[in-house]
Amino acid sequence: MTLKYSRQRQAVWDFIRERHDHPTASTVYEGVRQIYPNISLGTVYRNLMLLKDMGKLSTIEIGDNAIHFDPNISDHEHFVCRRCGALADLDTYDLKAVRSRLAAKAAGREIETYSTIYYGICRKCLTQETKNTEPVETGSADS
Numbered sequence: 001m002t003l004k005y006s007r008q009r010q011a012v013w014d015f016i017r018e019r020h021d022h023p024t025a026s027t028v029y030e031g032v033r034q035i036y037p038n039i040s041l042g043t044v045y046r047n048l049m050l051l052k053d054m055g056k057l058s059t060i061e062i063g064d065n066a067i068h069f070d071p072n073i074s075d076h077e078h079f080v081c082r083r084c085g086a087l088a089d090l091d092t093y094d095l096k097a098v099r100s101r102l103a104a105k106a107a108g109r110e111i112e113t114y115s116t117i118y119y120g121i122c123r124k125c126l127t128q129e130t131k132n133t134e135p136v137e138t139g140s141a142d143s
Contacts, residue, residue, distance in 0.1 A: 011035050012047040022060055022068035022087040075113055081122035
């Protein structure tokens with residue numbers, strides 16, 4: 001797919017391509033508005049979807065009524081924190097063996113890609129939970 005160059009599309013791509021936080025269209029819009037104050041959310045969204053159609057982005061839906069965009073188009077897994085809603089890539093082991101086993105069990109189907117999302121509590125929230133449950137020292141009785 002060959003398209004005419006667009007400064008706005010380039011700005012959307014520049015904003016998202018090095019990110020690992022899987023931003024929504026609104027987040028990308030707020031970032032790109034710093035460079036192009038007159039850009040609309042619709043223009044940002046259309047360019048994100050165009051980049052997806054071009055194979056430069058993937059989309060993730062995690063049940064928060066938003067589409068998250070991911071510039072990492074390789075097969076990988078995600079983790080969503082049930083407390084803060086953070087969405088992050090998971091480091092994974094060699095998936096070739098897993099894919100081979102799945103393909104063997106696919107009963108005449110060919111698996112081309114996959115999406116796996118794990119839900120739990122992130123490190124940041126767990127750390128905060130630990131801090132909130134630690135006993136508070138009140139000083140000595142001699143004070």
